[in-house]
Amino acid sequence: MTDARKPVAFSNHLAPGGIHQHHHATKTGPLYSAGLAVVAFAMVLLPLIYMALIALTAWGVLWHLKNDTWIFSSGSGRGGFVRLILYLGPAVAGGILAFFMVKPFFAKKAKAPKPITLDR
Numbered sequence: 001m002t003d004a005r006k007p008v009a010f011s012n013h014l015a016p017g018g019i020h021q022h023h024h025a026t027k028t029g030p031l032y033s034a035g036l037a038v039v040a041f042a043m044v045l046l047p048l049i050y051m052a053l054i055a056l057t058a059w060g061v062l063w064h065l066k067n068d069t070w071i072f073s074s075g076s077g078r079g080g081f082v083r084l085i086l087y088l089g090p091a092v093a094g095g096i097l098a099f100f101m102v103k104p105f106f107a108k109k110a111k112a113p114k115p116i117t118l119d120r
Helices: 030-067 080-106
Strands: 008-011 022-025
Touching (some): 030 080
16 A cells, blocks of 8 residues: 555656656545545536526515515505505516526627737
8 A cells, every 4th residue: 555645656758859757646635535526516516506596586586476465455545556566576676686597598608809919
């Protein structure tokens, strides 16, 4: 069994110009490999979390529209506009939020910039 801190030597072919190069690869420990696996798993999980946030936002808007109708049940016609804003405000804000969260999925790729040439 080799020591994790001891470098393992290997060499490439001759580099341009005939210089022989030596590279030393060090072994990584199990904690590093475990951390790398956690980061790789998180990178796969991030898009799923983002889509879950979009779904949660849409569900919250629909839940509000379905369950908060009590806002209209109180009192007479006075303050009706305020009650309408209290009912539709969160729905409009949530709809805008969900729209702008979904929008990047349908965006076009950015065009590559024109190369800059230098003339003397």
